[in-house]
Amino acid sequence: MNKKDLLYQGAEAKICVSKYMDFDVVEKRRIPKSYRIKHIDNRLISYRTKEEAKLMIEARNKGVSVPIIYDIDLKNGIITMEYLKGSRIKDIFNNLNETEKKNLCLKIGRNIARFHNNDIIHGDITTSNMILVDDRVHFIDFGLGEKNGEVETKGVDLHVLMEAIESTHSKYSEYFKYVLEGYKKELKGDANQVIKKIEEIVKRGRYR
Amino acid sequence: MICLGIEGTAHSIGVGIVKEFKKKCKVLTNLIKIYRSEQGGIHPREAANHHAIYLADLIKESLKKAKVEARDIDLVSFSRGPGLGPCLRTAATAARALSLTLNKPIIGVNHCVAHLEIGRGTLDGCNDPVLLYTSGANTQVIAFAEGRYRVFGETLDIGIGNCLDKFGRTVGLDFPAGPKIEQLALNGGNYYNLPYTIKGMDIAFSGLLTAAEQYYKKHKNLEDICYSIQETTFAALTEVTERAMAHTEKNEVLLGGGVAANKRLRNMVATMASERGASFYVPSKDLCIDNGAMIAWLGILMYNSGVHMEIKDSIIDQRFRTDMVDVTWRE
The missing domain is CATH 3.30.420.40 (ATPase, nucleotide binding domain)
Incomplete structure (x- = not known):
């Protein structure tokens, strides 16, 4: 690992491009925060790194496309993973034609159902956190994820995507129904319960 | 006028x-x-x-x-x-x-x-801040977006001031307990693990309150508990504020509400702001x-x-x- 190019910086972590053996990889490095005491900072960084890696590995085992993890450094809070050379859905979605948009949404829905079938909650499903490589939708950033089987949590998970589509792709917000259609096809158990939950969440009002 | x-x-x-x-x-x-x-x-x-x-x-x-x-x-x-x-x-x-x-x-x-608005109205340079509003009942992270002040994060259960007051009542501190907890925390330094609950940009304190009360019932040092409460709750508040700043791409942070009088909270938010290259504002106490x-x-x-x-x-x-x-x- 020599060259580190910053690809993206969020509030919690930096994403750097690097090399691992001969592979092109990205490193998600959680940034230590000097406003909190070391004890809390270390605990949070190592816990969150571990949880995120666990969810990614499990999601991959269940057939969801996520980057391959090469290395985990709990002490420094670094996950080294495959560098996906594709396009963020956020950047390409508005330029797709109708059929392509519809098919992509169906595919996204099926993938979400695949991890929901295993009680994996992503926590931040937005079009910036999905990368299209060839024909496959990959999910990144499980940093807010958790293991949870409740209908409520699954509803919230989908509701985040609904909001993301409404705010980032406002002209095409009606395509969210195809996400739900794909979701219904793949979900074991009653998808209608989850969909009803989304309506309930919208009505709660604090969510807009 | x-x-x-x-x-x-x-x-x-x-x-x-x-x-x-x-x-x-x-x-x-x-x-x-x-x-x-x-x-x-x-x-x-x-x-x-x-x-x-x-x-x-x-x-x-x-x-x-x-x-x-x-x-x-x-x-x-x-x-x-x-x-x-x-x-x-x-x-x-x-x-x-x-x-x-x-x-x-x-x-x-x-x-x-x-x-x-009182921050924007009285402080020079404070034009478009993310407000961390911490009081007894309210704990919200507020910023201006698309014609409204929107709540980007808030408490899912009790306000931070309420959390401090309830703990204070359990251990026999007068209302408002915040300033007394701040004083006691100055002499503390051993950290007891407490729940740190953040969901996205929202936050929760009731689990932490119960855990802190349990430490007190087990006769742990009160000064250390106060220290641990402050360090945990304020770090979580600072973190959600930073997330809201990153999300809204704003470079000013403003404090408001009674708990903003706490020096440790001010210090944490100011540190976060300076590391982001953002400006930090707090109105006078009154x-x-x-x-x-x-x-x-x-x-x-x-x-x-x-x-x-x-x-x-x-x-x-x-x-x-x-x-x-x-x-x-x-x-």
């Missing part, structure tokens, strides 16, 4: 008189009287009685201190909500009486938005806590942007949310 504002959402009754000067807020006077219960938390009716007893004198004293004649008041403003019904009604009734007597317009304003001046200032902003209110519409709203306000005074 001179406005008299009456604040009465909870345990404080405040009267402030402010003047607009070159688009900024000049506070002429800002008097606050705080109800303290003999035991337990705030009893809404007793708090309202307290407000009713002191309000008339507070108004008289304010005019005298501000050296303003009653007839020079151009506008009467009051806190419409959110808050405790009886307290809100007391303040609103006084505002109506004053408006009718002086024959001056009345306007009801949102208390949470007032906390943000403008951080619930006060009439902020209510008066928001009244001026709204009135000048064309919002007018009839007496018959000057009803209170206990559940008046931050994002219900149409922000007519900002681009």
Whole structure:
């Protein structure tokens, strides 16, 4: 690992491009925060790194496309993973034609159902956190994820995507129904319960 | 324009008189009287009685201190909500009486938005901040987006001040417990693990409160528990604030609410801001806590942007949310 190019910086972590053996990889490095005491900072960084890696590995085992993890450094809070050379859905979605948009949404829905079938909650499903490589939708950033089987949590998970589509792709917000259609096809158990939950969440009002 | 504002959402009754000067807020006077219960938390009716007893004198004293004649008041403003019904009604009734007597317009304003606007109005350079608003009942991260003040994160259970007060009550500290916990924490230094609950940009404190009470029941050192409570809750508050700043791409952070008086919280948020290259703002203490001046200032902003209110519409709203306000005074 020599060259580190910053690809993206969020509030919690930096994403750097690097090399691992001969592979092109990205490193998600959680940034230590000097406003909190070391004890809390270390605990949070190592816990969150571990949880995120666990969810990614499990999601991959269940057939969801996520980057391959090469290395985990709990002490420094670094996950080294495959560098996906594709396009963020956020950047390409508005330029797709109708059929392509519809098919992509169906595919996204099926993938979400695949991890929901295993009680994996992503926590931040937005079009910036999905990368299209060839024909496959990959999910990144499980940093807010958790293991949870409740209908409520699954509803919230989908509701985040609904909001993301409404705010980032406002002209095409009606395509969210195809996400739900794909979701219904793949979900074991009653998808209608989850969909009803989304309506309930919208009505709660604090969510807009 | 001179406005008299009456604040009465909870345990404080405040009267402030402010003047607009070159688009900024000049506070002429800002008097606050705080109800303290003999035991337990705030009893809404007793708090309202307290407000009713002191309000008339507070108004008289304010005019005298501000050296303003009653007839020079151009506008009467009051806190419409959110808050405790009886307290809100007391303040609103006084505002109506004053408006009718002086024959001056009345306007009801949102208390949470007032906390943000008083920062923008009194602090140079504070133009478009993310507000971390921490008080007894309220814990919200607020910022301006698409014509409204939106709540990007907030407590899912109790406010941070409420969390501190409840802990204080369990261990026998007087209300408000925040300043005492701050003092005790200065002598603490051993950290006890406490739940750190963040969901996206939202936050929760009730689990931490229970855990902290358990440490106390197990006779752990009180100073260390206070230290641990502050370090955990304030770090979580700072983290959600930073997330909101990253999300909204804003470079200013403002503190408001009673808990903003805490030096450790200020220090953490200031550190976070400087590491992001952002500016940090905090109003003077009397403008951080619930006060009439902020209510008066928001009244001026709204009135000048064309919002007018009839007496018959000057009803209170206990559940008046931050994002219900149409922000007519900002681009």
